[in-house]
Amino acid sequence: MTELPRNIILTGDAATRLRELPAATVDCVITSPPYYALRNYGHDDQLGLEATVDEWVAGLMPVFRELARVVKPTGSVWLNLGDSFSRHARYGAAPKGLLLAPERLVLALSGAGWLVRNKVVWAKTNPMPSSIQDRLTLTYEVVYFLARSPRYFFDLDAIREPHRSGGGKAAAKADHARPTYRGPLAASNEGLARERPPGQPGHPLGKNPGDVWQLPASNYRGGHFATFPPRLTQRPLLATCPEAVCTACGQGWKRQYTVRRLWSAKDQEATTVREAGEFIRCNCDAPTVPGVVLDPFFGTGTVGAVACENRRDYLGIELNPHYVQLAEERIKKACGSSDELQACPA
Ligand SMILES: C[S@@+](CC[C@H](N)C(=O)[O-])C[C@H]1O[C@@H](n2cnc3c(N)ncnc32)[C@H](O)[C@@H]1O
Incomplete structure (x- = not known):
């Protein structure tokens, strides 16, 4: 395969299908692999049900080896992970102990050459209630932001907040008032x-929107129990998947933004409105293509639907053909402007 396929879902195992893709062609990856021992996605080849948490890490490493190959040197990965509690020492921690699965995976990825640039806390505004009496309820998940090299595409202006x-x-x-003493790694x-x-x-x-994102969990009601909330994927997409990529030099274009202050006589208050303007272009005078976001654990295709809503291309990989069908229907609806996805603000 010489050209990266766009706007389709490849059915099958993530690592296997990734091996078919050309090197250095994907702008960004936004994904949520099966968490360790929490769900059964109804397929013999699924990841997530390994005997130990370390085997779960080992099972994901071939996927990340392939991602390292297919992502452009300027590309990046957003990796959403959750944790689980051990029920027996054989899982990898004493009974009742948190397995620290995200930490184990991200340390392995750091050791394999990935640059860990952020650990975002997705603070759920509607966390699952729990009757637990001897620890705190779990109310957040993490999203790691990983890059291949120190210089990567990142459009901060596209995601700034008031x-x-x-x-x-x-x-x-x-x-x-900031203290004058700083250690060698202090910001x-x-x-x-x-x-x-x-x-x-x-x-x-x-x-800068910062690294704690207050968002509700997904309200998707379509036969899959672990879907991304669309807004969790939109900010990563806007920051790291260019709207236009030059086909000659490969540069991702960013937009010029302006702000306007509007005065509301009713509220006696000024508000700031941000507007996206023209692209800041390269000098190539060549055609452009949209950036491509890849999700190798596509599920019901939230990443594809949000990409399509935001004029980016997507590529999905999903093991379970039933989810592939749900994703195709959902993306078709989103591109024909579904209510759920129109509701998510830029
Ligand atoms: C946490 S869910 C992803 C949900 C997705 N983010 C969404 O918004 O719908 C993980 C997905 O990985 C799929 N999966 C499990 N093992 C896989 C494998 N080896 N290759 C590809 N997909 C796999 C599961 O079927 C499941 O749909």
Whole structure:
């Protein structure tokens, strides 16, 4: 296969189907593999039901070896993971102990050359209630953001959010109050002062959304119990899958954004509206194609539906043909503007 197939779902095992794909062709991956020992997806070849948590990690490594090959050097991976509690020492932790499955996997990936750039906390606004009496209820999952190299495509302006703090004197005072002692790996905030115009709370286009995302779990009611909420995939997509990629030089184009302040006489309040403008282009004068997002554990195709809504191309891999059929129906509906996906704001 010389060309990457686009906007289709490949049925079969993730690692096996990934081996058919050409190298360095995928812009970003957004995926949620089966968590360890939590679900049964009804197929003999499924991942997730290994005898131990370390075997689960070992089972996912061939998928990530292939992802390392098919992702462009400027590409990245968003990896959503959940954890489970052991019921017997044979699973890999003492009974009742958290297995730390996400940590085990991400350490293995870091050792295999992946650059771990963020650990995002998806704080669920509607977590599952629990009757447990001797520990806290689980209310979040993690989404790791991994890159192949230190320089990768990331469009922060596409995902900036309105500032909440007032800025001005208060912000300047807070900057001043920072301790002067810093260890060798402490973050520097020097850039913040540069991007904050006098009297403004921060960057004129809005703030970095940060690494705690408050979102409800999915309300998808279509015969699959572990679907992504569309909004969990939209922010990663907008940041790391270019809307247009030059076919000559391969550069991903970003849009120019502007902000307008609108005054509401009714609320006696000013609001800021962000508008996407023209592309910042390369000089090639060649055609462009949309960026491609890959999900090797496609399930019911949330990533495909959100890609299509946002004018990106997708490629899915899914083992269970029943889910493939559900995903195809869902994407068709989304591209014909489904209510569920239209509801998700940029
Ligand atoms: C957590 S779900 C993904 C759900 C998806 N994000 C969505 O929004 O619908 C994991 C999916 O991986 C699939 N799966 C399990 N083992 C697989 C394998 N070896 N190759 C490809 N897909 C697999 C399961 O059938 C399941 O649909």
